[in-house]
Amino acid sequence: MSPPPKGLPRIAKIFSGTARRPAIRPRSGSDAAQGPDLEAVGARPIVCDLERVDAAALAKHLKGADAVVFAAGAGPNSGAARKESVDRAGAVLLADAAELAGARRYLLVSSMGLERVGDPELTRSSTPT
Secondary structure: OOOOOOHHHHHHHHOOOOOOOOEEOOOOOHHHHHHHHHHHOOOOOEEOOOOOOOHHHHHHHHOOOOEEEEOOOOOOOOOHHHHHHHHHHHHHHHHHHHHHHOOOEEEEOOOOOHHHOOOHHHHHHHOOO
């Protein structure tokens, strides 16, 4: 088993003492490999595809949750349709499901633009003049 991705221990620490039920996509490759890594930090993953589930079905997995965290993403090499179905529609779907399940808090984690950290063009254009 590979070491857990760097962010997982931090997220696990934030939610320590709580039931963690991350949803992972039912695909092969790196998505499927997340299961053991998540279990290693105390989570019990749910296999769920945000592009194919409805709010009521997703809400069943969230029953009893106080908070939900949306950290899914279509990825930098995906097209506009995939960004719509995962990044926007998936976030809305999880919010709707969380509301149906009675969760009181919703956190959306985004790494948009992270690949450009340290990029001189980004730094120059975002620095106030």
